[in-house]
Amino acid sequence: MILAELFPYSRLIFTILYGITAVAIIGVVVSENRNPVKTLAWITVLILLPVVGIILYIFFGRSLRHVRMISRKKRQRLTNRDDIKHLMRSQQVIHYDTIKSERQQMINLVGSMQGSPLLANNEVEIFTNGKDKFDAFKRDLLAAEKYIHIQYYIIENDKIGNEIGDILKAKVKEGVKVRVLYDHVGSFHFDMSYFKKLRKEGVEVYPFMQITFPEFANRINWRNHRKIVVIDGKTGYIGGMNIADRYIDGGKMKHWRDTHLRVRGDIVAALQVSFAIDWNFMKRELIEEPVEMVEPGSIANPIGMQLVTGGPTSQWVNMAFVFQKAIDSARKCVYIQTPYFLPSDSLLKALQVAALSKVDVRLMIPRKPDSILLRYASYSYVKQCLTAGIKIYFYEPGMLHSKVVVIDDDFVTTGSTNFDFRSFEYNFECNVLLYSQEFNQRMRDVMIADMKQCTRINLRTWRKRPVWQKAVESVVRLFGPLL
Numbered sequence: 001m002i003l004a005e006l007f008p009y010s011r012l013i014f015t016i017l018y019g020i021t022a023v024a025i026i027g028v029v030v031s032e033n034r035n036p037v038k039t040l041a042w043i044t045v046l047i048l049l050p051v052v053g054i055i056l057y058i059f060f061g062r063s064l065r066h067v068r069m070i071s072r073k074k075r076q077r078l079t080n081r082d083d084i085k086h087l088m089r090s091q092q093v094i095h096y097d098t099i100k101s102e103r104q105q106m107i108n109l110v111g112s113m114q115g116s117p118l119l120a121n122n123e124v125e126i127f128t129n130g131k132d133k134f135d136a137f138k139r140d141l142l143a144a145e146k147y148i149h150i151q152y153y154i155i156e157n158d159k160i161g162n163e164i165g166d167i168l169k170a171k172v173k174e175g176v177k178v179r180v181l182y183d184h185v186g187s188f189h190f191d192m193s194y195f196k197k198l199r200k201e202g203v204e205v206y207p208f209m210q211i212t213f214p215e216f217a218n219r220i221n222w223r224n225h226r227k228i229v230v231i232d233g234k235t236g237y238i239g240g241m242n243i244a245d246r247y248i249d250g251g252k253m254k255h256w257r258d259t260h261l262r263v264r265g266d267i268v269a270a271l272q273v274s275f276a277i278d279w280n281f282m283k284r285e286l287i288e289e290p291v292e293m294v295e296p297g298s299i300a301n302p303i304g305m306q307l308v309t310g311g312p313t314s315q316w317v318n319m320a321f322v323f324q325k326a327i328d329s330a331r332k333c334v335y336i337q338t339p340y341f342l343p344s345d346s347l348l349k350a351l352q353v354a355a356l357s358k359v360d361v362r363l364m365i366p367r368k369p370d371s372i373l374l375r376y377a378s379y380s381y382v383k384q385c386l387t388a389g390i391k392i393y394f395y396e397p398g399m400l401h402s403k404v405v406v407i408d409d410d411f412v413t414t415g416s417t418n419f420d421f422r423s424f425e426y427n428f429e430c431n432v433l434l435y436s437q438e439f440n441q442r443m444r445d446v447m448i449a450d451m452k453q454c455t456r457i458n459l460r461t462w463r464k465r466p467v468w469q470k471a472v473e474s475v476v477r478l479f480g481p482l483l
Contacts, residue, residue, distance in 0.1 A: 099304070099410075099435060100410060102329035102331075103329070103410065103411055103435055105325065105329070106322070106325050106326065106329065106411070106433065107306065107435075109321060109322070109325055110306050110308050110318075110322065110433065113308075113314075113315075113316050113318050113321065114308065114309065114314070114318065116270065116306055116307050116308060116309075117306070118304055118305070118306050118435070119265070119266035119267050119269075119270065119304065119305050119306065119307075120266065120296065120302055120304055121265045121266050121294045121295075121296060121297075121298060121299045121302045122263055122264070122265030122266055122267045122299065122302055122303045122304070122305045123263070123264050123265055123299050123300075123301075123302065123303065124261050124262070124263050124303055124305075124434065124439060125261065125262040125263075126259065126260075126261060126442060126443070126446065127239070127241075127259070127260045127261070127262065128257065128258070128259055128402075128446060129247075129248075129257070129258075130160075130241060130246075130247030130248040130256065130258065131248050133237075133239075133241055133247070133260045133262075134160055134163075134164075134247070134248065136262055137164075137229070137237060137262075138163065138164070138167060140231050140235050140262075141164070141167045141168070141171065141231065142167060142171075143231075144171055144176050144231050144232055145176065145232055146176065146177065146232045146233070146289065147176060147177040147178070147179070147230075147231075147232060147233075147289045148168065148171060148176060148177070148178045148179070148229075148230075148231055148232075149179050149228070149229065149230040149231075149272070149275045149279075149287075150168075150178075150179070150180045150181070150228075150229050151180075151181040151182075151224070151226055151227065151228040151229070151275055151278060152181075152182055152183075152186075152226075152227050152242050152243050153182070153183045153186040153187075153223065153224065153225045153226070153227060153242055153416070154182070154183070154186045154187055154190075154242035154243065154244055155180075155182045155187055155190075155194070155195075155242070155243045155244075156187075156190055156242075156243060156244040156245065157190050157191040157193070157194035158244060158245045159245050160243060160244065160245050160247075160248060161194065161243050161244065161245075162194075164243055165194065165197070165198055168180070168198060168201075168203050169197075169198065169201040169202070169203065172201055172202040172203055173201075173202075177204075177289065178202075178203045178204065179203075179204045179205075179275075179279060179287075180195075180198065180203055180204065180205040180206070181205075181206055181207075181208055181224070181275070181278055181279060181282065182195070182205070182206075182207055182208065183207070183208050183209075183223050183224045183225070184207035184208060184209060184210045185209075185220060185223045186223060186224075186225075186242075187207070195207075204283075206279075206282045206283055207282075208223075208224040208278065208281075208282055208428075209222055209223075209224065209282075221426055222311075222312050222426055222427075222428070223422075223426070223427050223428070224278065224311075224427070224428040225416045225417075225423065225427040225428060225429050226274070226278070226309070226415075226416050226428055226429060226430040227239055227240065227241060227242065227260075227415075227416050227430075228271050228274060228275050228430060229271075230268060230271050230272045230275055230291075232292070233268060233269070233272060233289065233290055233291030233292045234264060234268060234291075234292045235262065235263070235264055235268065236262070236263045236264070236267065236268040236271040236272075237260065237261065237262055237263070238260070238261055238263065238271060238415055238416075238430060238431075238432055239258070239259055239260030239261050239403075239414060239415060239416070240258045240259055240260060240401050240402055240403045240414075240415070240416060241258045241260045241401075246399075247401075250398055250399070252370075253368075253370060253398040253399035254397070254398045255397040255398030255399065256398060256399045256401060257395065257397065257398065257399065257400050257401065257402060257450070258401040258402050259337070259402040259403065259404050259414055259446075261414065261432065263305075263432070264299075265294050265299055265302065265303075265305075266294050266305075267305045267307060267432065268291055268292065269291040270306075270307035271307065272287070272289075272291050274307060274309050274430055275287070278428070301438065303434055303435070303436040303438070303439050304434070304435040304436060305432050305433065305434050305435070306432065306433040306435075307430070307431075307432055307433075308322055308413075308430070308431050308432075308433060309428070309429065309430045310417075310424075310428070310429050310430075311427065311428035311429065312425070312426055312427075312428070313428075317424055317425065319417045319423060319424050319429050319431065320344060320346075320347065320424040320425075322413065322431070322433070323347060323405065323413075323417075323419070323424075324346060324347060324350055326405055326407050326411065326413065327347070327350040327351060327354055327407075328350055328354075329407065329408075329411075330354050330359050330361075330407050330408055331359065331408055332359065332360065332408045332409065333359060333360040333361070333362070333406070333407070333408060334351070334354055334359060334360070334361045334362070334405070334406070334407055335362045335364075335404075335405070335406040335444065335447050336361075336362065336363045336364065336404070336405050336406075336419060337364045337365075337400060337402040337403065337404040337405075337447060337450070338363075338364075338365060338402075338403055338418050338419035338420070339365065339366060339369050339370075339374075339399070339400055339401045339402070339403070339418060340365070340369060340371070340374045340377070340378055340418050340419070340420045341363065341365050341378040341381055341419050341420065342374070342377050342378060342381070342419070342420035342421050342422075342480045343381065343419060343420070344421065344424060347419075348381065348384065348385075351363075351385065351388070351390055352384070352385070352388035352390070355385075355388045355389040355390045356388055356389060360391075361389070361390045361391065362390070362391040362392075362393065362451075363385060363390055363391070363392050363393065364393040364394075364395055364400065364447070364450060364451065364454060365378055365392075365393075365394065365395065365400065366394070366395045366398070366399055366400040367394035367395060367396055367455070368399075369399060369400075370399055373476055373479075374420075376469070376472050376473045376476045376477075377473070377476045377477055377479070377480050379469070379473050380473035380474060380476065380477040380480075381477075382457065382462055383459070383462060383463070386457065386458070386459040386462060387459065391456060392456065392457040393451055393454035393455070393456055393457070394454055394455045394456075394457060395450065395453060395454050396453055396454060396455055397453050400450075402414075402450075403415060403416065403417055403418055403419070403431075404443060404447065406440060406443050406444055406447060408440075409437055409440050409441070409444075410435060410436065410437045410440050411433070411434070411435060411440065412433075412434045412436075412439060412440050412443045413431050413432065413433045413434070414431060414432065414434075414443075415429065415430050415431030415432055416429050416430050416431065417429040417430075417431050420480075421480055421481040422481075425481070
């Protein structure tokens, strides 16, 4: 009332200023040529929700498609090194006549999107529980002689986090170069003194896209979900596990099932390049440490692998394209493990088409994931899947955090990517693609063992779930792209 008396035209001025701002933002949204449905959704929000609409856009609506993670000059310096050139040449020893044409198309797709070659000489160890993974991880860290590069979405200040931290601090004293990247949003609610202690002891540790209010508050929707480790350029880790006790003892979920890989061979150089680009993006410093050059024939029964990274700065939606191509190429089976199932319309249709074409499509998700909102959002797609003949399995022992796609008898992809909007659109993700019948069989055996601990859902029973649950699923589904 007092404000109105002092400034009789304040409401009019506010309306005009808001109108100009909203029109400007709408112009930006339209000029980005996004999906028309998304564009119309943002226009509706901006018109119907004054002020709130602009705030929502600042936090969740902006695009990073034209942002460079690394300059052309630095990328050339990174890829022109002798060890990386060797990495690029290693694809020449692959016998392409042993790879199905469908897989050759996948190889070409990833190469076209980001220049990532098929790498010939690799060996892989699978971990399906945190104890085994962290035991091996600690042994490799203790054996490091030159450098350690670590990137995780979450690094907790708990027992395993402190064990890893103590090893890193000790290695610094031995003269080992240690670099750590963690996601600021992922670790936001943890005790930051953990990272301060690491810095004090000489560990170079940085948050990815640090959130500070108000100037960098708009970064909150972009998260680096990658889990990458490179040790001395010889050994690498990639998968779904973060650094936290719950991957060992289950935490509140009692049991935590995940998938992580320990790799040696050419693929380690690809992991190094990915880490180097992210490190440059935050630190503006190019990593110069070399990787081990693996000679052809030095690994018995080598596995062909490709690394694919994706994120909001990518020209293409890399992860969604890879999943789409994998499903479309299936002739026998599609087995999927994911903690959250919020597919895009095109990926949902791809799965339905595969199942209707009599491909054996199986989807495994946790009955009770660690997020109640994501639980009901995932549930909202179950009926559409069952109707098309997709087999749905609810994992019962606890939290299923594994992110694996198995196609036919010769292809697997695993890494940090969930089967949801966030991983496809907003997160920085990283997966490996494995072209191997032997590895495919190993991974299928793991998934089939997991299915024995699941309940298979049938359409008749699913339709009988409570009306309130159906309503919650429908409402939560609307917010799927933001979860």
